[in-house]
Amino acid sequence: MTPPRxxxxxxxxxxxxxxxxxxxxxxxxxxxxxxxxxxxxxxAAGILSxxxxxxxxxxxxxxxxxxxxxxxxxxxxxxxxxxAGLDSRATIEALIVTSYExxxxxxxxxxxxxxxxxxxxxxxxxxxxxxxxTEFRDLWVGVLEAGVADGSFRSDIDVELVFRFMxxxxxxxxxxYRPGGSLTAHTVAAQYLAIVLDGLSDPAALSKTIAxxxx
Amino acid sequence: MTPPRxxxxxxxxxxxxxxxxxxxxxxxxxxxxxxxxxxxxxxAAGILSxxxxxxxxxxxxxxxxxxxxxxxxxxxxxxxxxxAGLDSRATIEALIVTSYExxxxxxxxxxxxxxxxxxxxxxxxxxxxxxxxTEFRDLWVGVLEAGVADGSFRSDIDVELVFRFMxxxxxxxxxxYRPGGSLTAHTVAAQYLAIVLDGLSDPAALSKTIAxxxx
DNA sequence: GTCTATAAAGGGATAGAC
DNA sequence: GTCTATCCCTTTATAGAC
Numbered sequence: 001m002t003p004p005r006x007x008x009x010x011x012x013x014x015x016x017x018x019x020x021x022x023x024x025x026x027x028x029x030x031x032x033x034x035x036x037x038x039x040x041x042x043x044a045a046g047i048l049s050x051x052x053x054x055x056x057x058x059x060x061x062x063x064x065x066x067x068x069x070x071x072x073x074x075x076x077x078x079x080x081x082x083x084a085g086l087d088s089r090a091t092i093e094a095l096i097v098t099s100y101e102x103x104x105x106x107x108x109x110x111x112x113x114x115x116x117x118x119x120x121x122x123x124x125x126x127x128x129x130x131x132x133x134t135e136f137r138d139l140w141v142g143v144l145e146a147g148v149a150d151g152s153f154r155s156d157i158d159v160e161l162v163f164r165f166m167x168x169x170x171x172x173x174x175x176x177y178r179p180g181g182s183l184t185a186h187t188v189a190a191q192y193l194a195i196v197l198d199g200l201s202d203p204a205a206l207s208k209t210i211a212x213x214x215x
Numbered sequence: 216m217t218p219p220r221x222x223x224x225x226x227x228x229x230x231x232x233x234x235x236x237x238x239x240x241x242x243x244x245x246x247x248x249x250x251x252x253x254x255x256x257x258x259a260a261g262i263l264s265x266x267x268x269x270x271x272x273x274x275x276x277x278x279x280x281x282x283x284x285x286x287x288x289x290x291x292x293x294x295x296x297x298x299a300g301l302d303s304r305a306t307i308e309a310l311i312v313t314s315y316e317x318x319x320x321x322x323x324x325x326x327x328x329x330x331x332x333x334x335x336x337x338x339x340x341x342x343x344x345x346x347x348x349t350e351f352r353d354l355w356v357g358v359l360e361a362g363v364a365d366g367s368f369r370s371d372i373d374v375e376l377v378f379r380f381m382x383x384x385x386x387x388x389x390x391x392y393r394p395g396g397s398l399t400a401h402t403v404a405a406q407y408l409a410i411v412l413d414g415l416s417d418p419a420a421l422s423k424t425i426a427x428x429x430x
Numbered sequence: 431g432t433c434t435a436t437a438a439a440g441g442g443a444t445a446g447a448c
Numbered sequence: 449g450t451c452t453a454t455c456c457c458t459t460t461a462t463a464g465a466c
Contacts, residue, residue: 016431031334032249032334034247034249034250035249035334037458037459037460038459038460038461039458039459039460047431047432047433048432048433048434049459049460049461050432050433050434050435050461050462050463051431051432051433053460053461053462054431054432055431057461058460058461059460059461089416115330115333118330118390119246119247119250151417152416152417153415153416153417154415154416154417154418155417156409157406157409157410157415158406161398161403161406162406162410162415164388164391165384165388165406165407165410168384168387168388168390168391169380169383169384169387172383172384172387173379173380173383175333175383176379176383183376188376191372191373191376191377191380192380194371194372195372195377195380195411195414196410196411196414196415197414197415197416198414198416199410199411199412199413199414199415199416200368200369200372200377200411200412201304201367201368201369201412201413201414202366202367202368202369202370203369204366231449252440252441252442253441253442253443254440254441254442262449262450262451263450263451263452264441264442264443265443265444265445265450265451265452265453266449266450266451268442268443268444269449269450270449273442273443274442274443
């Protein structure tokens, strides 16, 4: 009855296929796609490797399906945020919080994406990864430019560079963030936003620096 | 017999061994270690795969040597910076500039480290990667704590989290930075420091002064 | 849906000739 | 320092029985 909601972590009760996919995702994320053999996946599932091919065409198809499900869900949320028409600072905040929530909820899929996208894009089959990256870029750059235009963000920044910076810095947290650990996604998002928006410097020290530079 | 000086990019004149290592590093960085076969390396060098074993024990030894050379050089520079006893803000700046310079000068080695460290540490042979990571952490956390103590940095930050944030955000630039491209390592470092230290937000009243002084 | 059995190709590494 | 020749293991994937 319940359609599969979570592309990761939960096997759900939607059948053997999703269960196998979740097992594969965990192994891919932990060891890397290439280092994970179909026998590893079969072993972890308690079956023999040949039996996997009753469910999937190939190992590549499993990766494809994991990433596709994850990206569909994530971009659905991104589009809703942008469509809400909040001001630029609130939009950036919502995008970042949503991204950290994705790291929490779909940890394996994010890890796989981060580790493999560079190599996967060479494959015709994964050309949608390039399209998603372009949409992602346009979306974030648009918000940053709007923020510079309306005075929310500094005008002396290189928008393209800040975009890459934010994209990478948010997702790279998948390397150390552990779902269910002491840090929640919202705690991490809040600290991240505090640094990126307002800076690491003590505001008092900043005024001192400026005062010193004016002398 | 001449000791290899450059861990990356340059074959130098120190012999065939270093030349082969540079070729291997380029392929490892581009395609991933696992996806690069010894036959790929041999092809790129214009020899047959068996001949590689005259120079190296194994593929693993090549990776080991590339990373070891790179880390020795980098940590030599880090230690000098800390030993110089600059104030905390200047120390952070120097560490970050040095790191971006490493991305420029040893691009392949940084890429290999970033892509493979997670999987390599499971191997006894690469336990020095864990030690280096610990030294790196202690070094950066020490500077951050000193900065909070002396009032340079905000006191409402989670130092451990900021350390991870800075570590990851600096190195992840290897994914898009291209040595010899239009952006120099120093330009990127300057923009990075501008964001991390002073924040993305336009600091209202002081904005014009800051913008004018930074241009 | 899983197992048995196996094909077919790829990949790391070695020994000895040149 | 490189080549010839090759071993041996791993891995993806298939066909058909149960």
